[in-house]
Amino acid sequence: MRLPLWLRRRLPGYRPPPERWAHMELPYTGDDVVVVDCETSEFDKKKGQLLSLAAVVVSGRSIELSSALDLTVRSDAITHPDAVRVHYLRQEDRIYGVASADAIQQFLDFVGNRPICGFYIEYDRAILNRYTRELYGFELPNRFIEVSEIYVRQKRRYIPEVNLDLTFEGLARDLNVPVIDRHTALGDVVSTALMFIKLQRHSAS
């Protein structure tokens, strides 16, 4: 359950967004969601440096790829050897990217007040909040939707004791979603978006 805006504003530590992103606070009335994925230099909420960032609007059944945000961030962070093996973004691949401040600005303009959805979204939320807080002094006020949570809720509704494979690949297999270019930000975003669309359909019926 999400607290209403007037109450959230009164919580200690709540910092409203500056003028440019003031609209992000407003309640969202449409049906779109923005699916987001970040790749970082290491898997650590506090230290992981943003390397790439992708976001796409899902409107009903349609994934609006043509307007998708797909950014590589210019960063000199030393990539953790384990992480490189996951996302294949070497330091050399990142020289042509945009500055992280630029990436965050574009991202904030892109999402607006739409709900943000992802697979293990808590991690992406932490990373994005950390950058936004450091740069502009606020945290994302958007609603967040966790794909695996919808999945678990639906599965447990019918078989409460079921053993679930909650890995990305496990969900993709069970929901019959193609895994496209795994561990590129945009590829993961598209697969996640498909999972979300399919889960929406089940919960509606």
Added chain:
Amino acid sequence: MSLQINLDQPPFSFLGEKELAWLKSRLDLVFFPAGEVILDVGQASPGIYILYKGVVEETGSDGQVFTQYGTEDMFDVRAVLESSCKHRFTAIEETLCYLLKAKDFIQLLNSSDDFSVYFRTDLGTQQSLVEQRGGEVSEFILAQVDSDTMRTPVYVTGQTTLVRTAGMMRDEKHDALLVRDGDRRGIVTGSDLLHAVLNDSLPKDTRVADVACFDLVTVEEGEYLFNALLKMTQHQIERVVVTRNQEIVGVLELMDMLSTFSTHSHIVAMRIEQARSLEDLIVAAGRLENLIANLSGQGVKVMAIMSLITTLNRRLIRKAFELLVPEKLNSQVCLLVLGSEGRGEQILKTDQDNAIIIRDDHVKDALMPSLQKLHQVLLDFGYPRCPGGVMFINDAWIHTAGDWRARVGKWLNNSSPEAMMNMAILMDAEPVAGNKELFDEVRSAWHQESLRSSIASSWFARPALQFETPLTLLGNIREDHGAIDIKKGGIFPLVHGVRALAFEHGLYETNTFDRIDRLSEQEVLSPDVAQGLKDSLVLFLRIRLRHQLEKAEKNPGLTQQLKVSELRSVDRSLLRHGLHRVKKFKQWLISHYHLENL
């Protein structure tokens, strides 16, 4: 993220690199659960859907299934160009489609000519674009007769003496000179002079007009070199005169062409002509199949291959006939080729379909031994025995002209399918050797005004409906092991329907394309329908030929099964359009001949 479908195929391969990259950046991805209607009748389409995964079915308003779409197929271009959808598109399985928005699609059409031509034009143009791109196109074959390929004509007047003419030939280094004699234009060659002086012992001061040939074989400037080559092959000559608006502008020499001509069609033709024994002919016949594979591989149009092969096949048969049948019997007998060979639509050899007309019954005994040999030679050429027995060695297919007429009369008074098929087979006959007047006599038996409006016309048309159009099979491989019979499903109904109309309207043409043209001239078929039918037939023949050549079986010409899944996706979609046209044509035949209750 990389694109999950292959856009390196028509029509997308017509786009430039920049446009293709732009297109890829403009695609959205859309999901449809099984059973969902993607586009409905009357709805405007948001754009072009390109299937990534799943199956989509196209149905009419009455629920009739038109076709199914699979991976990399796209729909519905018409809905985008015409602003509303005529059919319903339903996802049969869970389906993922890339969506190119209508406005982006229109922008692509405006930015690329080839791309827009593909979509905005009819099937025929689409196909020729595909054909052009397919494989390596021999430049020569698509080259046209122009000032680069022909020689400037050198004229002599008709009064010039043979000696002077020979001198000019040497000075001008031309082996052929044009002769101006009053209003007439003729040609004289080195060998003409040779024959005149040495064989006919004419004096050296004879006027050149007396030995020149005034019956000029011409091609129009701008025609394909290939056509010029066909004419030389047909007339057995080595040069043709080039005209522009009926004015002579040049001479095209075989030697000039041969020096650049890489396929061996003319060499095969020369072998046939120069053959002195049956063995020579059999060797020449064996090269035909190679020639077809070569031409097809070089991207030569299927129509051009067809007319070249028809010419060569007929000369092959005629030559064999001439070698075997005693000359004194020549005027007493006429050899007919039937079926696809008669229509001139055979490319790879199918089975022997032939018949004989004789003048009198007593000729038959004298003739039979040579005919038996001829039959054997045809087998050696690679024409398999006809399973239906439509061969002159069977008594049913060798008669006197009078008996043939009687049989035709009997067939036309009998509605049985066998009688109608016999009539259909005979109707496509083309005399290839012997006395052609005998055939004219027989043909007049069915070219009768009284027959046209009779019930015979509609009996005759009926077999066109006997096979189901395999439209619902497409994209869905559950029946016939994923294959369709292209002859039963597409070629036969089209060819027979046109044949029935040709019968009704008393046409003399045997070739289906010529028949369609004539029917269109007589306003039996509208120009659109006529063009559509021709395009469809070319398409069927092209796809079948490609398939047969790839199979490389013994007697590939007998294969009619097309594996739908082995077709390129663009061919699949063209095939779908073609079959759709056949289906419409069949419906038209039903109402034209009142076959509703049959």
